[in-house]
Structure formats: structure tokens, C-alpha cells
Amino acid sequence: MDYYSSQISSLIEQLGRLPGIGAKTAQRLAFHIICMPTEQVEHLAESMVQAKKNIHYCKVCCTWTDSEICPICTNVKRNRKMIMVVENTRDLAAYEKIGKYEGVYHVLHGAISPTLGIGPTDIKLKELMLRLQEDVDEVIIATNSSLEGEATAMYISKLVKPTGIKLSRIASGVPVGGDLEYIDEVTLLRALEGRIVL
């Protein structure tokens, strides 16, 4: 990229290393940043540095937070006896957007994947088991319905069952509004197996 001066090349190259940002998008972003008001650029840069510095795992549920314990775990209105296990903070956010779930969460930060070399000790499973020593009524497994998510769900169910705590898995099936002919076979089979008597 010697047709760009070095500072532009360097910025484009760094932006291009972010996930989902290709070479063209990195160029577009770099020139957009150059055209942004100085204080906005400084604010964004500072936010990135501060987020990196101050954000860590919640001491209770392991989600990302800038306080010792996250807003959900400190909320007295939430039912701490019901724990939904999710793969990451974005999945937690997806459920929070609905605004119907009143329990708390546990964020694994990954899923078991032998192909990627991610084992049970690489995700926040030990932390989950520690939480279950307290008074818990139900554990809801909400890992993805991918191969890794299913393997993780299976592993968790084996760990939790001996404790006698109620254990559930979110339903798999046809997405609401989904057109049957476009849905894959495995999902259709799950929808059939999980059918509900009316």
C-alpha cells in the first residue's frame, strides 16, 4: 500500500485485522475516521482503551462488566435461583432484549469443541458448578443448537444431574415466521420430535 502514506496504511492495516472487516471496509473506515471531528475520534479511541482496561468478568455470572458484579447480578428483582447458561455476552443480550426472563445468567465464554481444541476447562464451567452449591432451583441450558453448543449442553447436563437441581434446555424447532420449505432437515426433525400436544 505504498500509494497511501504510512499513517494511512498503518490505520487501514490495523482496522482490517478486526473480525468481519475486509480490505475495502478498512479503507472506508480509515477515511471516515480522518473526516470525523477530532473530539469524536479521541472519544472513540479513549473508549476502546478504557473498555480494554476496565472491562472484566462479573464475579458472579462471568459476563463482561466494568463493575465488580454486573447490573443483572446486582439487581434485587432478579430471581437468583434460576440460572440460564449461555455461550457469550451477546447471547445474554439477545435474551435480555425480550425482557421476559427474570432469572440470572451464567456466561461460559465459549463452547466445548474438540476440533478447535476447546475443552471443559477452557470455558467457565468450574464457576458454574461453584454457583450450584448455593440455593438454586433451575438451570436452563441456552447454548447454541450447533454441534459445539449441543456437546456443551450434554456435558453440563451430566455435571448438573447428580445435584438434583431441575435442568432444562431451550426448545429447538421451526423459527416463528419461518417457511417450512426453507428449513433444514435437522431442524424439521427436532420440531417434530419436540411437538407439543394441543
Added chain:
Amino acid sequence: MDYYSSQISSLIEQLGRLPGIGAKTAQRLAFHIICMPTEQVEHLAESMVQAKKNIHYCKVCCTWTDSEICPICTNVKRNRKMIMVVENTRDLAAYEKIGKYEGVYHVLHGAISPTLGIGPTDIKLKELMLRLQEDVDEVIIATNSSLEGEATAMYISKLVKPTGIKLSRIASGVPVGGDLEYIDEVTLLRALEGRIVL
């Protein structure tokens, strides 16, 4: 976004304001940044601030550069008597990637667009006319073949013609490797009109 702590929300919100970055991508980027090594985050942040601070228009061709005059304009091997007029620095980069053009450039930073309220004085046309007072052999108009690009090309040709300098426009037609049946009618018509006798 009260399910995220305030620093995460703020970072996601700012990333989401960048062009082409939707809410989901902004979330993904924010969590990626939190997981990046500290020095990489600091380096990226610093690059953004420095680029904003030091990058300005080249005094000759108006492209973005961190030096007074850009690497292309200072290169003695380039033919300064041939000026290719492009809409922005990304278009300049697209031609430089080919490595076949030996002239210099002039970057307009936009195109004339009455609907967007962008007039001839809002782009770097005055700077182009000043350059033409020196010894120039040819001006190649390489604005986009959009409505705005064509209007800009027309406007430039009206300005340049009285000077007697050779004036050309890059060819419009069927992209190489393009399948005729998927190409729009205007392009097909242009390809026909611009046909070359073999």
C-alpha cells in the same frame, strides 16, 4: 442497552455510528476489542488519533497524506504532465494497484450532486484549474460512471476545453469477465456506442 455495563454500551454505540457497521457488528467488534491484547488496542487507538491529527490534503493533488506532498506527487519517475482526475483517494488506490499508470492524480473529494447540494465549489475543482496553468499535456477524467460522476465529468470538460489541453474520459462498457445477460441496459448501450473497430 442496560443489560451491558455503561462502558460496553458506550463503545458499542460509538462503533455502531461508523459507516457500514450495524448494531450486531458493533457488538462483535466491541467484544473483540475487549479480548485483544492491551498493546494492540492502545496501538489502534493511537493510530486513529494520530491519523486524524496528521493526515491532510496533499498540497499538489489533494489526496490524503501525512506529508506536505504525497508519495506520488514527490516521485520523480511520475509524468506530471498527465493528470487523472478521480473522486476520492480510494479510486486513486484502485488505479495504483494496477501499477500501469505513470501520470499523477487530482483528487476531487466528491462529485457534483444537485440532489445532495454538492456544487462545483464544494469539490477540489479550483485546485485542479490552478494546476492546469502549469505545463500539462493531458487530463484524464476518471470520475465514476454514476449520475454524479458523469455530471462532474461534463462540468470539468467544459472548464478544461478552452485551455486547449488534451482531454479524455475512461471508457465505459462491459466489465472484463462480465456475463452480458447480467449487465444493465445503460452499460450495454455504452459498450455498443463505444465499440472499437478491430
